[in-house]
Amino acid sequence: MESVTQEHPSTPVSIHSEPVPDSSPAPPPKTGWLMEWFTHWSIERRVLAGFGLVFACIVVISVISYRNTAVLIENSLLDTKSHELLQLLDSIGEALGAAESGHRRYLVTGDESYLTSYRTVVERMPEYLRYLRGLTNEGVEQRDRVETLERLIARQLGAEADAITQREKLGYEGVRHLALSGAAKNELEGIHGLMTELDSAEQRAIHARVTQSAGSTNNTVALLGLGALLQLVLLGSVYFLIHHDVTERRRVAAELQSRGELLEASNKELEAFSYSVSHDLRAPLRHIDGYAALLSKVAGETLNDKARRYLQTISDSAKQMGQLIDDLLVFSRMGRQDMLRTTVNLDQLVKTVLHDLRLDLQGRTISWTMHPLPNVSGDPAMLRQVFINLISNALKFTATRPETKIEIGAVMRNSVEAEVFVRDNGVGFDMQYVDKLFGVFQRLHRNDEFEGTGIGLANVRRIIHRHGGRTWAKGALDQGATFYFSLPLARSLR
DSSP states (O other): OOOOOTTSOOOOOOOOOOOOOOOOOOOOOOOOHHHHHHHTSOHHHHHHHHHHHHHHHHHHHHHHHHHHHHHHHHHHHHHHHHHHHHHHHHHHHHHHHHHHHHHHHHHHHOOGGGGHHHHHHHHHHHHHHHHHHHHTTTOHHHHHHHHHHHHHHHHHHHHHHHHHHHHHHHOGGGGHHHHHHOTTHHHHHHHHHHHHHHHHHHHHHHHHHHHHHHHHHHHHHHHHHHHHHHHHHHHHHHHHHHHHHHHHHHHHHHHHHHHHHHHHHHHHHHHHHHHHHHHTTHHHHHHHHHHHHHHHHHSTTTSOHHHHHHHHHHHHHHHHHHHHHHHHHHHHHHHHSOOOOEEEEHHHHHHHHHHHTHHHHTTOOEEEEEOOOOEEEEOHHHHHHHHHHHHHHHHHHTTTSSSEEEEEEEEOOSSSEEEEEEEEOSOOOOGGGGGGTTSTTOOSSOTTTSOOOSOHHHHHHHHHHHTTOOEEEEEOTTSOEEEEEEEEBOGGGO
């Protein structure tokens, strides 16, 4: 797996640049745990919390106002019933009084025209009492009083009816005592007493409801005022938070701009370093390799086998160093290269890569398993480099197998991205070193076993990360390896 022997870690090149000043903000002063917890929130969460609290206050105020309004409406309806009850009591009292007065005049004179009021009361009293029961059906005490009143009225009307019968039979002398005192004197006194109680109780209920309504109105007004004040405070707090966050973001933006300028200067230094590596280091390497070849040619017959082996080692090391420089430059450029976003047909891309690697396939017995691959969104040239590295790895590490087996496919776990894999039956690797596979200059095999510079898989990870994907691997010693990477699907497949 493209990843330098652990016993010989390489020393990273030190690039000198202007020191970056530590512009990290000073630690905030210690405050209460609630404020410290709140300050860790993002501005979006703070604003959302502020408006949520305002909305909660509006809901509470609305609920209480609705309840108070419902009480006012209910009291208004009850007051209407109470006023109707009082009017009805007055009407019943007047009707009974007129009936009793006309009844007494009839007993004295015998003139039936005086019984008109009495007969009217007898005819309408059931309707009056039914209406009265409907107006007092919600109060137990008032309902009991109305039942007693019904009985007394029935007794009064019954007594007056008996007096009329006696007047018709016995004449005036037979009912003289009733004409003077009244046929139902006791009942009338009880009726007037009950009606007074009904009236007084209803007046007290009206007064209590008026007091309750006034209190509810005052509470509603006070609550609305408090709610408005609280909303102003909360909205002011939200404005302060937004203003504070905007100021902080401006400060961070200025700091990022400063760091961006420093980063740009560092990138220019890296480019200068790459140019130096590309030109200044190549000449000495070419000299080493060339003069080693000349020395072998000129003095080859006079050198023993050991000396010729030394010269070959010098030449091979120079060539390996040149290849390492080339790979390192490719890795460096890959991080700065502009990406071309387009729809990539991975099936066609893999076919192109296999055609380019046809020389590496000669003389090999290879069993290919090619599954259909989806169209993805990405840079065709960069993704081509990914497949070249992974397929070349698979070919390299299966060279010791009598039959090479390589499988390429994809797994669609969702509608957003595809997981592509390249699987082989090569020498594999120990999973405890899986984190080192994609590192620069990291190798899990000695160079005399498998050639390589340890940059290929690092380049794969950098390309995939630039596409917004992930890279990972699974394997076991002498049981092959599988390398995975994820890529965003083309929009037509989403």
